[in-house]
Amino acid sequence: MSRMQLALNVDDLDSAVEFYSKLFNTDPAKRKPGYANFAVVDPPLKLVLLENPGEGGTINHLGVEVESSDEVHAEIARLSGEGLFTQEEINSTCCFATQDKVWVTGPANEKWEIYTVLADSETFGTSPKLLQQNVTDDADGVSACCGGSAANSADTRTACC
Structure with missing residues (x-):
């Protein structure tokens, strides 16, 4: 079964988790510092929350x-x-x-990924690039995504999401 993913920037992860747990009547499937995701059954949705103070309420990617x-x-x-x-x-x-994934960019610069999860990880990511807000191409063509406090800490440098 495929499902849509919505990755949102949130100002306060704790309050966002509390709200979305009530809204979708489910607890997060995964919760880490600055990050949470929900595997909502009905409607089929993967909701990703990325703590990114000052950007709350905006779409990180789809x-x-x-x-x-x-x-x-x-x-x-x-x-x-x-x-x-x-x-x-x-x-x-x-x-x-x-994960295995592919990214494309829509006409209004919205970032879309099509992906599958291969295994859980204890780290946010492993790429040597420091994460930036949203998906952006740097000079050597590597993309970085999923901004937020978890992504910006010194031990979670990555290109991903």
Whole structure:
């Protein structure tokens, strides 16, 4: 089963977790410093909260979670065939999970990822790049995403989400 993902910037993670737990009648599936995610069954939604003071209430990025790496690779081929620029992140660690994913950018610069989770991780990410707010391409083409206090701490340098 695929499900939509909505990654939101929040000013205060504790109050956001309390609100969304009540709204969707479920507890977070994963909670780490500056980060929480909910695997909402009905409606099928992966809600990601990224503590990013001053940016609360804004979209960090959007996505579609799929069941397998094969589906990610099929989307890479399909999107490339449609002439869309794709940024691939295969076996990358971000948001406390190892993932295969592909990024595309919409016409209003909105960032979309299609991804599958391969395994949980105890770290936010492993790339040597320091995370930036949202997904941005740096000079050597590496993308960074998922800003927030967890992402910006000295021990969580990464390109991901």
